[in-house]
Amino acid sequence: MTHDLARGKRIREAISRGKFRKVHALAAELNVSVAAVSRWQNGGHTSLESACALAHLLDVSLDWLLLGRGTMDWHRSDAVSPTELQLVQALRDRPAAARFNLMGLVESIPPEHP
Numbered sequence: 001m002t003h004d005l006a007r008g009k010r011i012r013e014a015i016s017r018g019k020f021r022k023v024h025a026l027a028a029e030l031n032v033s034v035a036a037v038s039r040w041q042n043g044g045h046t047s048l049e050s051a052c053a054l055a056h057l058l059d060v061s062l063d064w065l066l067l068g069r070g071t072m073d074w075h076r077s078d079a080v081s082p083t084e085l086q087l088v089q090a091l092r093d094r095p096a097a098a099r100f101n102l103m104g105l106v107e108s109i110p111p112e113h114p
Contacts, residue, residue: 008043010065011054014072015041018058029057 015037020026027034030053040046040054055062061075091099 002045003043005043006068007066008041010068010072012041014054014058014060014065017072018060020058026057030054 015023015026018026020029023034023037027037030037030050032050036046036050040050046054051066052062055065055075058065060072061070063069064072064074091102094102
């Protein structure tokens with residue numbers, strides 16, 4: 001992966017939020033050097049294998065960590081229900097005009113207020 005300062009910032013944020021207070025401990029847990037973790041925090045190259053291990057260890061979304069998509073907690077099972085996932089998958093197969101019309105319909109329905 002190429003140099004990406006925004007990714008480095010997300011990695012620093014995930015590390016600071018995680019259970020690892022020392023970079024040495026994180027590096028040891030991932031079986032990488034402290035220099036590698038430092039390089040990642042500065043937006044430097046990381047392998048996909050290391051990124052997956054880091055996301056798993058810090059309990060953050062891999063999409064968020066690498067690409068900035070979604071949220072840090074997007075990967076959690078309660079973030080998207082099975083019904084929501086089913087709706088998204090069904091919408092992918094529909095033409096753009098149908099998706100647009102469905103979005104208009106959904107947005108016209110008042111939200112529930114607990």
